[in-house]
Amino acid sequence: xxxxxxxxxxxxxxxxxxxxxxxxxxxxxxxxxxxxxxxxxxxxxxxxxxxxxxxxxxxxxxxxxxxxxxxxxxxxxxxxxxxxxxxxxxxxxxxxxxxxxxxxxxxxxxxxxxxxxxxxxxxxxxxxxxxxxxxxxxxxxxxxxxxxxxxxxxxxxxxxxxxxxxxxxxxxxxxxxxxxxxxxxx
Ligand SMILES: [Zn+2]
Numbered sequence: 450x451x452x453x454x455x456x457x458x459x460x461x462x463x464x465x466x467x468x469x470x471x472x473x474x475x476x477x478x479x480x481x482x483x484x485x486x487x488x489x490x491x492x493x494x495x496x497x498x499x500x501x502x503x504x505x506x507x508x509x510x511x512x513x514x515x516x517x518x519x520x521x522x523x524x525x526x527x528x529x530x531x532x533x534x535x536x537x538x539x540x541x542x543x544x545x546x547x548x549x550x551x552x553x554x555x556x557x558x559x560x561x562x563x564x565x566x567x568x569x570x571x572x573x574x575x576x577x578x579x580x581x582x583x584x585x586x587x588x589x590x591x592x593x594x595x596x597x598x599x600x601x602x603x604x605x606x607x608x609x610x611x612x613x614x615x616x617x618x619x620x621x622x623x624x625x626x627x628x629x630x631x632x633x634x635x
Pocket of ligand 1: 469470471472473474487488489490491492
């Protein structure tokens with residue numbers, strides 16, 4: 450996994466805090482691309498990757514993809530998934546996002562891998578660690594009817610792995626996960 454990491458966005462490494470969030474002094478410095486430090490009060494605030502979790506759901510008609518209706522990457526395809534809440538397990542987040550986004554979660558999921566991503570929202574580049582799981586319907590058993598639930602997606606599409614165009618995918622991590630999953634199919 451080298452050479453295809455997502456590029457840093459406009460907010461990468463930028464000190465977008467103009468004032469210390471603790472004491473209000475101007476100009477906290479951004480140190481080693483890791484944390485903000487306030488010289489006035491000594492406050493440190495770390496910028497860590499946010500965890501996100503998603504699931505590749507593979508039924509007999511294909512892989513479940515959500516056509517995004519919101520920026521970033523409106524109109525592009527992504528797997529059900531989203532940010533891990535505070536105190537939440539990645540597995541729980543993956544299944545919760547499935548329930549929220551398509552109204553159904555698979556009965557079990559297996560770990561696939563993780564990949565860094567950069568998610569631009571509201572002018573801030575959120576670095577994420579996208580954690581992927583997969584579910585392959587056993588014996589070609591049908592998936593229940595799936596429809597978008599929470600307004601983040603325009604529609605649910607079911608596409609065979611080979612019919613999915615890389616240019617239609619929302620994020621580099623989506624493409625990486627699809628490639629990693631396809632490799633398990635043999
Ligand atoms: Zn301060």
